[in-house]
Amino acid sequence: MINLDNVSKTFNRTWESVSQGWNHLVHRASNALTLFHSKEDDNSPAGVTRWGLLSADIFDDNDKVVVTLEAPGMVENDFDISIIENVLYIKGEKHFEREESKGDYTVKERAYGHFERVLPLGYEVDPDSARASYKNGVLRIEVNKSEKHKRRQIQVS
Numbered sequence: 001m002i003n004l005d006n007v008s009k010t011f012n013r014t015w016e017s018v019s020q021g022w023n024h025l026v027h028r029a030s031n032a033l034t035l036f037h038s039k040e041d042d043n044s045p046a047g048v049t050r051w052g053l054l055s056a057d058i059f060d061d062n063d064k065v066v067v068t069l070e071a072p073g074m075v076e077n078d079f080d081i082s083i084i085e086n087v088l089y090i091k092g093e094k095h096f097e098r099e100e101s102k103g104d105y106t107v108k109e110r111a112y113g114h115f116e117r118v119l120p121l122g123y124e125v126d127p128d129s130a131r132a133s134y135k136n137g138v139l140r141i142e143v144n145k146s147e148k149h150k151r152r153q154i155q156v157s
Contacts, residue, residue, distance in 0.1 A: 062150065123149040130143040
């Protein structure tokens with residue numbers, strides 16, 4: 001005979017496990033997830049938001065911090081980049097559209113929306129030294145560290 005109390009306890013343990021797994025996934029992926037806000041002229045309902053991945057890497061080079069952000073289908077003018085209190089803010093508008101027809105089928109792909117990534121740089125940096133480039137779908141930003149955060153080479157005598 002099925003005991004309702006045992007079923008309830010088993011369900012609660014299962015739900016707790018799923019909840020903990022979901023929270024762990026969200027925490028681990030939250031730095032790569034980017035919220036896209038649809039535009040009014042997009043064909044989706046007004047105010048619709050979607051999540052997407054804009055993978056970023058932050059690299060500590062001796063004298064500078066280098067950030068790369070995967071953002072395919074964009075052009076240089078699509079980005080608005082700023083550094084405020086050692087935090088990098090990358091805003092932009094993604095608008096990608098592709099249509100391909102072969103034989104009896106047609107493939108249409110579209111991605112539209114505004115996004116923002118906020119990346120703490122981990123060092124005190126000089127915002128005036130920042131340089132950005134965009135090539136092959138990758139945005140690259142380099143910014144010099146402040147003098148006190150640059151690595152020093154120490155010679156052993």
